Amino acid sequence: MLTAILTIILFCIMIIPHELGHFVVAKLVGVQVNEFSMGMGPLLFQKQKGETLYSVRLLPIGGYCAMEGENEESGNPRAFNNKKVWQKIAVLLAGAVMNVITALLVMIIAVTVSGIPTNTLDSVVKNSPAEAAGLRAGDRVVAVNEVKTSGWMEVVQEIDRDKSGKEIRITVDRDGKKQDCTVQPEYSKKEKRMMVGIACRQSHNIFTCGRYGAAATWNLNKLMLKSLKMLFTGQMSRNDLAGPVGMVSLVNQTATAGAVPYLYLAALICLNLAYVNLLPFPALDGGRIIFVMIRKITGNMISDDMEGKVHLAGMFLLITFAVFITWNDIMRLFG
Incomplete structure (x- = not known):
């Protein structure tokens, strides 16, 4: 029906x-x-x-x-x-x-x-590399390994760039102040890419x-x-x-x-x-x-x-x- x-x-x-x-x-x-x-x-x-x-x-x-x-x-x-x-x-x-x-x-x-994925974090997975590094919900990711990120796909791509599992530096804007967090990415067999355990916030702005x-x-x-x-x-x-x-x-x-x-x-x-x-x-x-x-x-x-x-x-x-x-x-x- x-x-x-x-x-x-x-x-x-x-x-x-x-x-x-x-x-x-x-x-x-x-x-x-x-x-x-x-x-x-x-x-x-x-x-x-x-x-x-x-x-x-x-x-x-x-x-x-x-x-x-x-x-x-x-x-x-x-x-x-x-x-x-x-x-x-x-x-x-x-x-x-x-x-x-x-x-x-x-x-x-x-x-x-x-919604449109943004580079602002909506949540951080418990016991994940991101949580261990001190990342929080509400942080806006502005760079990964000094590569500027204006959108969520750029964040994902930069985290997944190095498959070796080396530590990466994620720069976030928290309450108007920039802060660097060192994170150890892990490979996800399900997603087939390097991940740190973060989810993005969706924008529903009508103009965007x-x-x-x-x-x-x-x-x-x-x-x-x-x-x-x-x-x-x-x-x-x-x-x-x-x-x-x-x-x-x-x-x-x-x-x-x-x-x-x-x-x-x-x-x-x-x-x-x-x-x-x-x-x-x-x-x-x-x-x-x-x-x-x-x-x-x-x-x-x-x-x-x-x-x-x-x-x-x-x-x-x-x-x-x-x-x-x-x-x-x-x-x-x-x-």
Whole structure:
């Protein structure tokens, strides 16, 4: 039950901001939105407000922002097909932009929840080399063997630098005064590194976490670009792709690991949705942007109805691909 709830939440994190992005920008540039739906399939709830029908549907695997003149010709001056090129592109880009913003916010929340390791000691293990050397909770490690340390990873690296077990000098800031402590590191077979028996304090400062969250989002961004490159160059097999069933399995795995891995997964999938939607394929936002640009250059050579048919064909191919990926997920799950 928990996995099902978390999966639905994950789909909502992906879909609602994406469709909301299209909706808000469409309204801002004066496009008539006929229906704004969360979910697909059988109707659960609907309410007409002004020109727009707001609806909630049974399956939380998608959603849509149905704009006048999006897939057909319309004489309505507020129809999508009658808007300026920059307005069309702005509407089409808005979904992916919102996914990126959502991923950033989710990553900042994840980093804030987990905290950022600092070089201030939170605790000292009893009967450890650190305790014997006089280190205390609250000490801020400023140097190890005269090498300055501004972060926890630097402290860990410097302690582990010499595997021989020789004594090291740890310089700490205690109540505004620097103090040197001579410590004899011990090798931990479990951690496979030299340790002295200290644990760091975690920072949950929103500004610091925001900076780290942005950096983590950028790293995910680079990972997504690398994955897409591998997909199109054949370096990634079909077994590496995951559909809705595969996502449920991933949610189940991350849910058992805790809130932070789940949030990381949510951010990754949001970025994935942004990039996939910007691919230059019919029915996707990227494909629609390509058509907007082509039609700007060629004039009336391509009609609204013709473009609509191409996107319909693209949608059919995407659904076929989704069925294939889902079948692949099932075979991998039970195979």
